[in-house]
């Protein structure tokens with residue numbers, strides 16, 4: 001979830017790139033699943049997360065909405081997040097052993113935690129949230145390894161493109177007076193980037209670029 005925050009209060013005050021080492025290693029989360037519970041709407045799902053889930057679980061976006069995903073509105077844009085369920089408000093993919101049932105295709109936010117992203121000047125760097133993961137002792141780990149994400153350069157480029165495109169749209173929607181128009185744009189983005197099926201995980205970035213190019217044209221940002 002995006003927040004206006006004072007980095008000094010929640011982090012060690014440093015900004016990192018994926019080649020840096022950071023004290024986040026938590027012994028493979030052994031015996032802990034705290035960040036898979038009670039997370040509210042904060043596990044936001046981007047188009048790559050939905051591509052991975054629908055392709056690997058052989059289901060549609062609407063089927064995910066019936067079970068493990070819900071929608072919420074952020075500054076006029078409709079975005080999906082992992083739904084917390086049950087008495088313990090936990091992720092539906094957390095199993096009885098306290099492990100993730102979809103580890104290989106877990107969302108980007110789950111790979112990142114307890115790191116966050118600080119966006120500035122068309123790019124971003126990582127920061128370490130020092131109060132989020134309580135497990136001790138922590139070991140130093142390279143961020144690149146921590147993220148466990150193939151083609152990291154391409155992934156980071158996608159993260160930037162998606163973030164700054166959404167920012168542009170959200171700023172534009174703030175100026176729009178017509179509620180019907182705001183809804184039309186929000187529904188268009190939901191359809192185009194989430195509901196419309198992706199053919200494969202490997203072809204995602206190419207497919208996303210095509211969709212982004214068209215969406216920029218449609219929303220006037222081309």
Ligand code: SF4
Nearest residue numbers: 029032033035133135
């Ligand atoms: S809070 Fe830390 S140790 Fe616990 S599951 Fe999350 S990352 Fe792992």
Ligand code: SF4
Nearest residue numbers: 036091093094100110
């Ligand atoms: S997808 Fe996996 S890692 Fe992410 S919150 Fe759910 S159980 Fe935890």
